[in-house]
Amino acid sequence: MDRNLNQLLKWSIEAQTTGSNNSNSNATGITSTSSNNNNDNAEGGADGAASAPAPAPRSDLNPEILAALLGGPSDADLMRQSMAVVTSTDPEVTLEDKLVAFDNFEQLIESLDNANNIAALSLWTPLLGALADAEREVRRYAAWCVGTAVQNNEKSQERLLAMGGLPALVRMALGRGEDAADVRRKAVYALSSATRNYQPAMDVVTAELEKEGYTNEGSGKVDATNMDAVDVVMDGLKEHIKQTTSA
16 A cells, blocks of 8 residues: 555544544543532542543644645656756746756755655656756756765665766866856766765766876776765865866
8 A cells, every 4th residue: 555545544543533532532521420510529620630531642644645635746746847847948937937946856856765766757867968958057956956866875876877977977077068167066066976985986987087187097996985085086176166267
């Protein structure tokens, strides 16, 4: 059974049980009022209140269950809708619309499950395609979202590698066809997230840096599990951005 439906059923049962208990308590109170009237007067209201049964605990409904109950969009639906706006060619869709959609997408994929769902929803291709968008802010958001998706997430790191997204990020960070400093910094963020604790990605990145002439050939392997070693690579790229851009 779907997890949300299972929780919804549990909530429904608890709600019915609570309602039944309250009804029984009310009925008992009515039938015993006349026979216990003298006792109640003698004992006082405080003791009577203390003996009242506490309401049974009831599970809260999380937003996903409420969405299932009320027919609202799931996170997967929202991710699809956001990316559809980002990649839309409709002239009525403004740049601001696309940036709002990208911001929503980035917040959604902060969840590990949603980040891993990018592959299942076939959204890696349009996300990586946005790295080459004509609009600077769209490119910046694309690199940002890549970094968010793969951060501390080996499954998404594997997908980024398999989709061939690392070479484009290396070129972007080095300023190959990208002049905007803020976009390049987001590319470094994405590379940093993609390579930490994931050696296959680090090997590809170091090879691409050599290929682009940024590092000398045969510079040596960088240990992806050594955070200091990874920092040396990423800090070097950040310094390179400062030296090669004015913004």
